[in-house]
Amino acid sequence: MNTAATKAREHIESTYARRTPKSAELSDAAGRYLPSGVVHVSRYTKPHGLYASHADGARKWDIDGNEYIDYFGGHGALLLGHNHPRVVAAASAQLARGTHFAAGNELDILWAQKICEMVPSAERVRFHSSGTEATQMAVRLARAFTGKNKLMRFHSHYHGWLDDMTSGYISHFDGSAPIGVPASVAANSISIDPYDRAQVERLLHEDTDIAAVIVEPLGAATGKVPIDAGFLRQLRDWTRANDVVLIFDEVVTGFRVSPGGVQQLIDVTPDLTALAKIVAGGLPGGAVTGRADILAGLDYDPGKRGKREKIFHPGTFNACPVSAAAGLETLSIIQQGEACARATRAAQRLRQGLAETLQEFGLDWIVYGEASAFHLYLGGEVATPADFDPEALGRERLYRQPADVARLLRLALNINGVDFSGWPGGLVSTAHDDATIDATLAAFSASLEMLRPILAS
Numbered sequence: 001m002n003t004a005a006t007k008a009r010e011h012i013e014s015t016y017a018r019r020t021p022k023s024a025e026l027s028d029a030a031g032r033y034l035p036s037g038v039v040h041v042s043r044y045t046k047p048h049g050l051y052a053s054h055a056d057g058a059r060k061w062d063i064d065g066n067e068y069i070d071y072f073g074g075h076g077a078l079l080l081g082h083n084h085p086r087v088v089a090a091a092s093a094q095l096a097r098g099t100h101f102a103a104g105n106e107l108d109i110l111w112a113q114k115i116c117e118m119v120p121s122a123e124r125v126r127f128h129s130s131g132t133e134a135t136q137m138a139v140r141l142a143r144a145f146t147g148k149n150k151l152m153r154f155h156s157h158y159h160g161w162l163d164d165m166t167s168g169y170i171s172h173f174d175g176s177a178p179i180g181v182p183a184s185v186a187a188n189s190i191s192i193d194p195y196d197r198a199q200v201e202r203l204l205h206e207d208t209d210i211a212a213v214i215v216e217p218l219g220a221a222t223g224k225v226p227i228d229a230g231f232l233r234q235l236r237d238w239t240r241a242n243d244v245v246l247i248f249d250e251v252v253t254g255f256r257v258s259p260g261g262v263q264q265l266i267d268v269t270p271d272l273t274a275l276a277k278i279v280a281g282g283l284p285g286g287a288v289t290g291r292a293d294i295l296a297g298l299d300y301d302p303g304k305r306g307k308r309e310k311i312f313h314p315g316t317f318n319a320c321p322v323s324a325a326a327g328l329e330t331l332s333i334i335q336q337g338e339a340c341a342r343a344t345r346a347a348q349r350l351r352q353g354l355a356e357t358l359q360e361f362g363l364d365w366i367v368y369g370e371a372s373a374f375h376l377y378l379g380g381e382v383a384t385p386a387d388f389d390p391e392a393l394g395r396e397r398l399y400r401q402p403a404d405v406a407r408l409l410r411l412a413l414n415i416n417g418v419d420f421s422g423w424p425g426g427l428v429s430t431a432h433d434d435a436t437i438d439a440t441l442a443a444f445s446a447s448l449e450m451l452r453p454i455l456a457s
């Protein structure tokens with residue numbers, strides 16, 4: 001790296017460090033108690049990650065008092081932004097009434113009813129504490145219903161961190177087992193290229209032991225590696241023809257892409273749907289929903305589940321009353337129809353503005369995304385945005401980036417008052433108004449100026 005690029009890198013890192021001394025202190029303290037000092041993989045960065053103090057609307061503040069326009073959005077949980085007053089009021093009221101009764105609560109029914117009103121595949125609902133639990137239960141239900149063993153997944157699609165979902169997410173694309181996962185589990189969890197449609201069709205026809213296919217319906221990382229509606233329609237046809245359960249993982253896209261998720265938008269109804277994040281109004285919570293005959297595997301009534309053994313499923317915080325109250329209020333707001341459209345319009349304006357800024361700087365990066373998600377492709381190799389073909393590039397190249405540029409871009413954006421996700425990209429909420437988008441674009445331009453010597457090297 002040349003002298004100008006080295007100085008630019010040092011300037012970005014030193015400026016970030018000067019602005020965030022308290023975050024640095026807490027990061028050092030965390031390292032004494034937490035592996036690598038973090039509780040989530042996305043929060044590991046160098047020289048240190050941010051430590052937040054509070055948030056409101058589209059913004060959050062760190063413990064040094066710095067303000068950021070937030071595009072993490074609670075990892076996708078906050079379509080309505082931070083601290084929506086109606087959601088806060090509902091959760092606070094329930095908090096005062098009680099957090100755990102070890103008994104049924106009317107909110108259990110109202111929350112499940114709301115999901116069934118909004119999600120096309122929803123006939124019955126089972127609540128969980130997280131999206132990871134919801135996807136795992138979806139797979140168990142499918143195996144119990146079909147009597148088959150194998151699960152088909154797609155490279156880099158994230159369905160939680162449990163054993164079934166690990167091979168082929170960020171590594172082990174050859175199907176081998178990551179450390180800590182038994183080889184027998186990996187062997188029953190087939191992960192394949194999402195763009196190899198011929199292989200998908202062939203395996204579903206030839207392998208009679210496939211119980212289910214699980215898919216992020218916008219593609220990996222909410223569309224970082226996008227898949228189109230045509231493929232999902234084919235997948236619906238192929239799974240139905242081969243008695244395979246189709247599971248949509250709408251943990252992020254549920255209630256974001258439309259009030260009924262991707263499945264409502266494209267009119268493709270899966271057998272089961274995994275939900276979390278928005279479903280609980282930004283609090284911990286998840287759910288699996290879908291066909292009544294499949295969820296009957298959880299039923300105590302032998303007549304409903306046929307000759308199958310009942311699936312055992314406890315869970316201390318299933319349908320936690322505070323999460324139920326926040327989720328019910330959030331879904332009631334979204335059901336009115338404007339929230340998803342508003343966030344999508346804001347994201348469209350942001351994507352357009354980011355693309356125009358890149359053009360001004362003469363960079364061959366690409367901005368893309370669907371609904372209220374946006375992604376930056378930093379890999380080059382594309383002459384113009386019109387030439388951008390994700391399927392032709394493939395998963396590996398869509399994730400490819402110039403060395404360390406994504407990290408430095410995020411640090412520069414933090415310096416200028418914006419927090420993108422590290423992939424890089426983000427999610428837009430209803431709280432991101434025109435003034436917020438304008439401020440984001442100005443910060444993006446200032447950040448690229450800081451990076452200019454590095455990008456030119």
